Every structure is written in C-alpha cells, then in structure tokens.
Amino acid sequence: MRATRSVREILITVAPLALAVFVFALSFGVLAIAAGIPGWAAVLMSALVFAGSAQFAALGVITAGGSVLTAVLAGGLLNLRYIATGIAVARSLPGGRLVRALL
Template structure:
C-alpha cells in the first residue's frame, strides 16, 4: 500500500498520514457496506446503491435519501433531503479551492470527491504541497473504499437481514472522533467544539437529520469572538 503513495503528488505524505487515511478508508468501507445492505434489504435492486454511490458519493445524503424513499416519501423529497445535508459543501468548496491546482479537470474531479474528511485532512497542514497530497489521498481512499463497501453490502443485503441492527454506521463517527481529539488542545477550540456539540445534541430531536450538524457551526462564533478578545490592540505611532 505504501508504494501506491510514492507518486509525485503523494511524495509529501508521511507513513502516519497514510495510516490515518487508511483508517478513515476502513471506516468508510464498513459504513458503505451498511448502506448497500440496507438499500437492497429494503427492496432496491443491487445496481441502485452501487450507481448512487458512484454518482452522488455523499454518505449522509445517500442515507437520508434512502430513508425518505423507504419511509414512503417521494423521489423529490429524497433529493431535497440530500441537498439540505450537502449544503455545507458549498463553503467547503471555497475553502479547499486554493488547495488544488488551477486545472479545470482537477477542480471538477476534486469537487466530486469532496467530503468532510478530505477537507479536514487538507486543512491539517499549511504547506500547499502537503495539503494537496492529503486532500487527494483521503478523497481517493474514501471513494474507493466507500464504493467497494457499498457493492459488497448490496450483494449481501438479501442474506444479511436488517443491517441497521448491527450499528455499522457508528464506525465512521468513532474514527473521526479519534482523529479530531488530538486537535482539541487549547481552551478556545475546546469551548467552540463543546458549544457546537451541545447545540447539535439539543436540536437533534426537533430538526431533520443533518440540519443540527449545520446549526452546530454556531460554535465557531464563540471561537471567533474569543480570538478578537485576545488579539492585542495596535496603536499607530504619531508621525514625526
């Protein structure tokens, strides 16, 4: 696996980077397996979740759309649910745009494989080359593992039974939490994360799935406010 990353774009990665990317990929494969199994277990043909994962490639939105359909909702309602969940990708796209090359093809491909995880990896390092390498390493790993897991889960769906009872979708949040915890070192970051988590948990019973995550971004307001309070005031020296 290490030799795969010894290409020009990935030469800036360390073994720890590859290990972290692989960990997220394994979690994505497990959750993808759950998605494929739930889809075919709910009556969809095998090709539906496979094509959906290739074309849409947005785990939360795919689960939301699938849930709407299985609950008897219309395809339009399923699409709207997916769009609401993916609304966060618009600011994500602006954030990651300067991490990619100016090539139109790379930006198009990069936008398709953009995920929360790939953005987080891209922002881990301020060095442009490492940031770009981390973004593509995570994005491609997730794309391959998610679609492989979906395909396997879709084929196994009819014999696996109700995949939701296995709690496979808990693997992804667990892995992300393990990756995020080391970044919660200073009090400002801890406060922002705590506020966002509290808001998200309180609103979860009352808002559609995915919306509490967006609202929890209010935690960033506290982070920005504390930053302004701690910045020293500068005074202009009088002109001689």
C-alpha cells in the same frame, strides 16, 4: 520526507480510511437492500451521489414512501451546509477565482 513512496507505504497509510469507507459502504448496502432497493440501484447511487449523508437521507425518504425527487432534494439540502465551508476556505485555495470556484 521523500518525494516518492512505495506502494506498500501508501497502502499502509490509507488502510484505516479504506476500512472506514468499506464499513460505511457495507452498512448503506445492507440498509438499502433491507429497504427493498435493488442491489444495482444501491451501487449506482453510491457511484453517482458520492456523499454518504445524502445517501442515507435519500434512503430514509424513499423508505418512508417519498418520491425519488423528494429524496434528491433532501440530499441537496443536506449538502448545502458545504457552501459555508467553501466560502470560508476559498481564499486559502490555490489558483485564480474561477479555479477556486470550481474546487
């Protein structure tokens, strides 16, 4: 395998993932707008949260009449599942203990 790849090769490689991310983002945007959340708030949430499942959970909480704090807590609880994954793979990550904890 070559060490360098052309931009075209990289774009071809990431195209399927980019398409999936686009469809996911579009569906969140449509649902957020339909729920009455302003477009700028949906974009800001996507930029800050960076966790699709937490975004949809927060959207559900807000749509059901919950507070923003409740939505944030729901997203946080949902993402606690990654702690087990992090513990399981921590030893296989490069670097020292501090670097692995930060990853």
